[in-house]
Each structure stands twice: as C-alpha cells, then as structure tokens.
Amino acid sequence: MAISFKEKTVWITGASSGIGEALAYEFAKEGAILILSARRKxxxxxxxQNCIALGGESHVIPxxxxxxAQLEEVADMVLVKFGCIDVLVNNGGISQRSMVIETPVAVDRRIMEVDFFSGVILTKKVLPAMVARGYGHFIVISSITGKFGFxxxxxxxxxxxxxxxxxxxxWAELHEKGIHVTMVCPGRIHTNISLSALTRSGEAHGIMDHAQSGGISAEQCAQKIMKAVKKQKIEVYIAGKELLMIYFKRYIPWLFFKLVSRVKPM
Ligand SMILES: NC(=O)c1ccc[n+]([C@@H]2O[C@H](COP(=O)([O-])OP(=O)(O)OC[C@H]3O[C@@H](n4cnc5c(N)ncnc54)[C@H](OP(=O)(O)O)[C@@H]3O)[C@@H](O)[C@H]2O)c1
Known part of the structure; x- marks a missing residue:
C-alpha cells in the first residue's frame, strides 16, 4: 500500500529556507499537518502561507x-498541543569553513549542538509517544560528509x-516496533548553507560557494527525499559525481585517500 502523509503530523526543523522549506512543500502537497521550526519567524x-496554499495545515513554532532548555520546553509544548508526532525531520543545521588547527573548541561545540545534539534532544522527547503508538519516522538530514571527512x-x-x-x-533497537529512520546524505545542493557556515571566529562565512551554487536545487533534493521516505529507505544518497567518494572509500580506500585532500572544499 502506498504510504500517505495525509493528516500526519510532521515536525520540520530548519524549515525557514533551503531543503527544510522545500520538504515542507512536499509534505504540504500530501495534506500533512506541518510544524515549522527555525529561528527566523x-x-x-x-x-x-505557501504550505496552506498547497493543501497542508501549518503551525509556526520558532x-x-x-x-x-528551549528545545525541551518547545518539545513539551508541541506534545501537549499535537499529542504525538508522526514524522520528525531533523534538518536544521550549520556548516563550517575552517581548519582544525585554527578552530576554537567553542566553534566545534556550537556545530555539534546544532547539527547533532538538537536532533538527539528532540528525538528523545517525541520517541516515547511514537513507541507507545507503534509508529514514528525520523528523517535525518546528514550529508555525504557524514560518510567521509574532508x-x-x-x-x-x-x-x-x-x-x-x-x-x-x-533503528536497531526499535524498527520492529514501527519506528522508521531515513538517513539522507545530500551532496552539493544549491541553498544558503555556505553563507551561514561558521568560520574560525564563529562568524558566518557569508559567501555563496561555487560548489553550492553548482549543486542541484533544494526542490529536486526534497522530491528525492520524499521518494526515499515513501519507500521507507534507511539510507539515501542525493548527489552528483561527488557521490563517487563514498564508493571509493568503501570499495577502493587507497584511491579515496589519494583523492580526498584534492576535493575542493568551497
Ligand atoms: N546544501 C547542501 O549542499 C547540503 C549538503 C548536505 C547536507 N546539508 C544539510 O541540509 C540541512 C539543511 O541545510 P540547507 O542546505 O537547506 O541550508 P539553509 O538554507 O542554510 O538551511 C538551514 C536551516 O537551518 C536553520 N538553522 C540554522 N541554525 C539554526 C539554529 N541555531 N536554530 C534553529 N534553526 C537553525 C536555518 O534557519 P534559521 O536561520 O531561520 O534559524 C535554516 O532553516 C543542514 O542540516 C545541512 O547540513 C546541506
């Protein structure tokens, strides 16, 4: 049976732009009840408004x-208001443009908080009600950088x-109890991610990198994510030729290590 998200409650972080915004429109077309979160109200x-025009119900929760502490408080409020979340899309994130040798630990921690711990915190909040009901889906926007460093x-x-x-x-603990996970590894997608990437000073990079502007659109990326989610895929790669590096690392590691320092980081 085809999976439908009609009237399913879908909470998307980082919904104010890029991939999160485009995913909100994909779910709105399905008739989902959307909770849209990010900082910019x-x-x-x-x-x-765009989601409503596409047929979705939507709620803004900055x-x-x-x-x-804020994440926990907001999650408690969301659970009281909506009862149970069907789909949590952990998408909000910031990138980086600085070398190890020059980056203060405070910047490393900020990236870990936003890109890793926020998802952990929200997951632990929404998970018990999902398990009690026997259904929940976590869509996690990782990156090809979740498969190799550069x-x-x-x-x-x-x-x-x-x-x-x-x-x-x-997934290993709970997939038999109806809890689904889709790990999404995009390559280069044309969004604002390089503009807000943190430099060594913790300031925004502020530049649209060549790699980003040459990537596929957020809309194309979101359509591919939706396809994978509907097939309940556990992991999906959405990338152009940069995808080859994942396969090189897995199957021809010597070639991967020869090439990885030549990958243009911007
Ligand atoms: N673009 C790519 O090439 C690419 C490749 C691989 C993976 N990704 C991943 O895709 C995800 C979405 O990024 P994007 O490419 O769509 O870039 P984007 O347009 O810059 O979107 C990033 C989103 O994250 C939100 N965000 C950032 N910091 C936040 C914070 N402290 N609190 C709440 N929300 C925050 C931003 O909203 P506010 O500024 O309004 O808070 C924005 O909605 C990220 O996890 C990124 O790592 C992107």
Missing part, C-alpha cells in the same frame, strides 16, 4: 537548535558522522 510564516569540515563531518551512529542504533 518571519521566514517561517511565509513558508507556512526555536533555536543550540539551546537545549578539508574545512572537521566539526561538521564529526556531527554528521555522529548522527549515523546514533540513528543506526535507534
């Missing part, structure tokens, strides 16, 4: 993924790798 409200991405790659360890364990 005004952007979320525009996305919410939050900052770097603040644990220059200027040390903390970002670490956070994305950590997501795989965490959610593979969750």
């Amino acid at each position: 005004s952007e979320l409200e525009k996305v919410a 939050l900052d993924l770097s603040v644990q 220059s200027l991405r040390s903390a970002y790659a670490a956070a994305k790798h950590a997501l795989h360890g965490f959610y593979e364990s969750l």
Whole structure:
C-alpha cells in the first residue's frame, strides 16, 4: 500500500529556507499537518502561507537548535498541543569553513549542538509517544560528509558522522516496533548553507560557494527525499559525481585517500 502523509503530523526543523522549506512543500502537497521550526519567524510564516496554499495545515513554532532548555520546553509544548508526532525531520543545521588547527573548541561545540545534539534532544522527547503508538519516522538530514571527512569540515563531518551512529542504533533497537529512520546524505545542493557556515571566529562565512551554487536545487533534493521516505529507505544518497567518494572509500580506500585532500572544499 502506498504510504500517505495525509493528516500526519510532521515536525520540520530548519524549515525557514533551503531543503527544510522545500520538504515542507512536499509534505504540504500530501495534506500533512506541518510544524515549522527555525529561528527566523518571519521566514517561517511565509513558508507556512505557501504550505496552506498547497493543501497542508501549518503551525509556526520558532526555536533555536543550540539551546537545549528551549528545545525541551518547545518539545513539551508541541506534545501537549499535537499529542504525538508522526514524522520528525531533523534538518536544521550549520556548516563550517575552517581548519582544525585554527578552530576554537567553542566553534566545534556550537556545530555539534546544532547539527547533532538538537536532533538527539528532540528525538528523545517525541520517541516515547511514537513507541507507545507503534509508529514514528525520523528523517535525518546528514550529508555525504557524514560518510567521509574532508578539508574545512572537521566539526561538521564529526556531527554528521555522529548522527549515523546514533540513528543506526535507534533503528536497531526499535524498527520492529514501527519506528522508521531515513538517513539522507545530500551532496552539493544549491541553498544558503555556505553563507551561514561558521568560520574560525564563529562568524558566518557569508559567501555563496561555487560548489553550492553548482549543486542541484533544494526542490529536486526534497522530491528525492520524499521518494526515499515513501519507500521507507534507511539510507539515501542525493548527489552528483561527488557521490563517487563514498564508493571509493568503501570499495577502493587507497584511491579515496589519494583523492580526498584534492576535493575542493568551497
Ligand atoms: N546544501 C547542501 O549542499 C547540503 C549538503 C548536505 C547536507 N546539508 C544539510 O541540509 C540541512 C539543511 O541545510 P540547507 O542546505 O537547506 O541550508 P539553509 O538554507 O542554510 O538551511 C538551514 C536551516 O537551518 C536553520 N538553522 C540554522 N541554525 C539554526 C539554529 N541555531 N536554530 C534553529 N534553526 C537553525 C536555518 O534557519 P534559521 O536561520 O531561520 O534559524 C535554516 O532553516 C543542514 O542540516 C545541512 O547540513 C546541506
């Protein structure tokens, strides 16, 4: 039977732009009840209006993924209001443009908080009700950087790798109880991710990198994610030729290590 998200409650973080926004529209077309979160309320409200026009119900709930107490408080409020979340899309994130040698630990920690711990915190909040009901789906936006590290991405790659360890364990524990996980590994997608990437000072990089602007659109990426989610795939890669590096690392490691320092990081 085809999977439908009609009237399913779908909570998307990072819904104010890029892949999260595009995914909100995919779920809205399905008739889902959307909870849209990120920091920029005004952007979320525009996305919410577009979702309503596409046939979805939408609720704007701003939050900052770097603040644990706020995440817990918001999650409690969401659970009271909606009862149970059917789908949690852990998408909100920040990238990095700085070398290990120059990056203060405070910057590494900020990236880990936003890209890894925020998902862990929200997952632990929504999971018990999912298990009690016997259904839940976690869509986790990792990266090809969750499969291999490369220059200027040390903390970002670490956070994305950590997501795989965490959610593979969750899947192993609970998939027989109706809990699904889809790990999404995009390559280069044309979004604002490089603009907000953290530099060594913790300031935003502020540049649309060539690699990003040459990537596929967020809309194409979201359509491919939806296809994989409907097939309940556990892991999906959405990338152009940069995908080859995953296969090189897995099957021809010597070639991977020869090439990886030549991958242009921007
Ligand atoms: N674009 C790519 O090439 C690419 C490749 C692989 C993986 N990804 C992953 O895809 C996901 C989405 O990124 P994107 O490419 O769509 O970039 P984007 O357009 O910059 O979107 C990032 C989203 O995360 C939110 N966000 C960032 N920091 C936050 C915080 N502290 N609290 C709450 N929300 C926060 C932003 O909203 P606010 O600024 O409003 O808070 C925004 O909605 C990220 O996890 C990223 O790592 C992207």
